Amino acid sequence: MNPSELLPSEARERFRAGLNVPTAGWSAGWAQANLIAVPREQAYDVLLFAQRNPKPCPVLDVTEPGEFASSIFGGDLRTDLPAYRVFEHGELVEETTDVTGWWRDDLVAFLIGCSFSFEAALLEAEVPVRHVEAGCNVPMYRTSVPCRDAGALGGPLVVSMRPVPAEQVATAVRVSSRYPAVHGAPVHVGNPAALGITDLGAPDFGDPVEVRDGEVPVFWACGVTPQAAVMASRPPFAISHAPGSMAITDLRDSTLLVP
Amino acid sequence: MNPSELLPSEARERFRAGLNVPTAGWSAGWAQANLIAVPREQAYDVLLFAQRNPKPCPVLDVTEPGEFASSIFGGDLRTDLPAYRVFEHGELVEETTDVTGWWRDDLVAFLIGCSFSFEAALLEAEVPVRHVEAGCNVPMYRTSVPCRDAGALGGPLVVSMRPVPAEQVATAVRVSSRYPAVHGAPVHVGNPAALGITDLGAPDFGDPVEVRDGEVPVFWACGVTPQAAVMASRPPFAISHAPGSMAITDLRDSTLLVP
Structure with a gap:
């Protein structure tokens, strides 16, 4: 099946099963999102960074600490993206297709709009x-x-x-x-x-x-900007999507349109 | 002079001197803002509340802890609004024209757009x-x-x-x-x-x-919404503008217009 015709839930299922490809062109008409997840202690800085830099960081949703779903993303944020990057003190320590083992009870996930x-x-x-x-x-x-x-x-x-x-x-x-x-x-x-x-x-x-x-x-x-800030500013821990391998949300692109 | 013709700095000077009137119609063409200031410890909740409720809480700017000016407000946030409300545990403890005595080193001020x-x-x-x-x-x-x-x-x-x-x-x-x-x-x-x-x-x-x-x-x-949330949720301390008595900013209304 053409990836552009898959529903978000169908696309997420393939990524959960291990498929690792960039998501450009997938699930046409459904919004894709950048992911950056940090411990609650660093979450204010990330949210304020987004508020102060709205062009690169338009926030679509923020999860409660430890949660791995969101009102705009029915899947599992730990497994349903094609690939992730894990950072410790700004250093990339792993690129992987599943971050279940890295997820923490105090992690707050930010979903950020994608071009x-x-x-x-x-x-x-x-x-x-x-x-x-x-x-x-x-x-x-x-x-x-x-x-x-x-x-x-x-x-x-x-x-x-x-x-x-x-x-x-x-x-x-x-x-x-x-x-x-x-x-x-x-x-x-x-x-x-x-x-x-x-x-x-x-x-x-x-x-x-x-x-x-x-x-x-x-x-x-670009929504990779918060990831670059994590690399530059070295907070103790962060998880992001791998650039280009986005979270496919349950939000229609058309809902993001202004008149 | 007609209040609508005053520059923001001129209007703020009058309020600093003690004038206490609603600001509707003042400084025509310049954006007015709602104020809510809370200790840094509660600031994430306020910023997240704004992110999740963008219609009532469109954030124009957020100060650093303890600061009382902002890139969009050249005056002194403690004295240059006509009137303020001070809350302890959700109770209104004072309505006053000057909150210099109440300001704290850990206060973060949110300036929120006004209709x-x-x-x-x-x-x-x-x-x-x-x-x-x-x-x-x-x-x-x-x-x-x-x-x-x-x-x-x-x-x-x-x-x-x-x-x-x-x-x-x-x-x-x-x-x-x-x-x-x-x-x-x-x-x-x-x-x-x-x-x-x-x-x-x-x-x-x-x-x-x-x-x-x-x-x-x-x-x-309405930007009084975060103030109502403070009254309902009883955080230990908060300062707001008195409803209708806004912060007159140095931002032109026209910069807030979308095409």
Whole structure:
């Protein structure tokens, strides 16, 4: 079956069984979410970081300590994503498809909007989405733009990049700006160097994609940003999704649309 | 001088000197904000309550513990509002025009959007705003609609009410919905009983206003909601603005507008 036609519960079942692939293009029309889970003691800093950096960190839901489901995610947050990253003091200690053994009673999970949610709308407006065409992960880059700090948490803005034909840039901005809960309008259009990105061919997360003649690289704020803050700020413990391997929620993309 | 023409800094100076009046209609074009300040230990619950109840609690800014200014409020949060309420274990212990003596080193202040910000846009669209015409405070009501709990914090949704001529209700909805950061579209139109409000003439906060023949009562989520949650949930200590006596910020209303 085409992954784009799977219901969220069906997609989650496959990931629970061990399938490990990026989720771009999966369960079309259903919102995907970034995951960052930290102990309750660090949760205020994460929530405040999100409040102060709403473009990269639009919070869709926050769990109670120790819980592993959410009102927008009927599955099990410990097993139903394709892949996870576990951090201790900012160091990646494991990448795995199941974090049941790592989950703690005091963990608070944040589900953060993902730009995959506006890709269907881009395609409908006939704006091509290269990484979906290519069947790979979206390229993501750490920038030189700092986020606003919150308590012990700080770090760089992370962006995702999609090459857009020059004549369609305005359409891409207009369409994505209607989805503020999933990063909204681009943070930058056209000049990677202005963001401190020296080589588009070497993303920090995900896969490189071709930028063709006549195309402009367009950059959106990315939900990997809190993960980069965890790596920069070294809280004692954190679990995140593996970049591009999202939580597929029970929320319709259309509910995130503003008029 | 007409209060609507005062700059935020000029308005704050008058309040600092002791003037105690509701701020509806003051400093036209500048955003006003609700204030709720709690000790750092309770701050996560307040921030999570706001995240889970975004209609009544759109957070504009959060201070560092002990600070009494903010990036959007150049004045002194302890003196520059017309009036404050001080709560201990949910009980109102003082209403005063200066809380310098009550401020604590661990207090975190939340500035929350206020529906006064879209009143200028309503007036521009020729929708009358009765409490501004009457020169009184907006009527506010505790409803029977519960908010979503967050940790120890829970309570009822509080709403503000504006009577709108029936033929202009759609305009009022359309105009206010463009301001999601200051409560956005109404939460209810037309039937006070559906919100558990038995007598429009007896608001829980603010002043009653006349509802004329051919007018429909329209209800917007209100930033007094976190204050009602404090009264219902009895955290050890909290400071709020007095309902209707807002913090006048250095943020332009227009920056809160979505396209």
